[in-house]
Amino acid sequence: MTVNPSRKHLVLLGAGRANLQVLKGLARQTTGDISITLVAPHPYYIESTMLPGYIAGDYTLEDVRIPLDSLVEASGATFVPAHVHALDPATRRVQLSSGDALPYDVLSIDVEPAIEREHAETLMPGSRRNALFVRPLENFVQLWPQLQALSHERALQVAVIGSGVAGAEMAMAVAHALASPHGTRVTLIAGHEPLLEDHPPGMRRRVLNRLKHLNITLLQDRCAGMDGRALQLESGASLVCDAPLLAEGNGAPAWLQQAGLLDDESGHLLINERLQSEHHRQVFVVPEDAPAEIGPVLEANLRTAMQGGSFKKVPLDASRLRAISGGDGHAIVAWGPLSLEGREVWNWKDRRDRRQLLSLFKI
Structure with a gap:
């Protein structure tokens, strides 16, 4: 795999929401001194919050699964359809199922929770x-x-x-x-x-x-x-x-567990308030329970890691609205101790989820 050595190489592992928000930001504000590679097993994004609606028959597959090609093209990124076999933060290389060893300057990991x-x-x-x-x-x-x-x-x-x-x-x-x-x-x-x-x-x-x-x-x-x-x-x-x-899921995939980015006893990610690995500061990792709006902050920190500047803190523990799909056009939401349910709640959740998905891919 050919990488231009004169430009910083940003590699995005996984087509998670945050990584796609990074691509969207890069598409709006392109820079000539960064080359971008997105690695994911499939050329689609599936909105997990809408998956129960697909199962229940409220959505078609096309409603919840969006092709990545337009966003990848707009950002100027290269898409590599592959699984990750291994990550070596010491040498800054990712070993792919295609057989390629992909080098990087800065790495952003936003992968689907694994069921090993x-x-x-x-x-x-x-x-x-x-x-x-x-x-x-x-x-x-x-x-x-x-x-x-x-x-x-x-x-x-x-x-x-x-x-x-x-x-x-x-x-x-x-x-x-x-x-x-x-x-x-x-x-x-x-x-x-x-x-x-x-x-x-x-x-x-x-x-x-x-x-x-x-x-x-x-x-x-x-x-x-x-x-x-x-x-x-x-x-x-x-x-x-x-x-x-x-x-x-069982949490992190095996290759991430073996890369030295997790606590050996708890199995939790060792990342700081900027999403950087505690041991490898050129590696950024999006935790499974991260807020949906984390992408712009991640993008800013990735730019800082490559171009210099000030990092931003990520509010990982911010209180958020909780919403649960209940099947048959029914949903339950809670904000603090208050909760509501019913079809009108489902209609609100449906509008919110569709709006967020549309916004993610709108350049």
């Missing part, structure tokens, strides 16, 4: 062969119609394995989408901790009521294995299951 197959197989033997993994999203949206088609042939027993918002939203969307015509039933296996215990009590109560309304069985248990016919739970129980959906 090997780790999942260790925790839940049989999952690699039998589970439908929700991530990567691109693979899941291709396989989802097959499960829909099967539900039109007969009633299914579906288990969604995942704690937190991701598991709850997926369970509610699937329950609505597959209820007709044969009455497919959904079970949410949400781990031992109370579901959404870190959310406002009012929101948690509304989500639990919504699960009950959709006839979703909530199990505070963990999946310990699967064989294609049933799930084995840590409690010792067995659950008949036609389709297990693994909706919970």
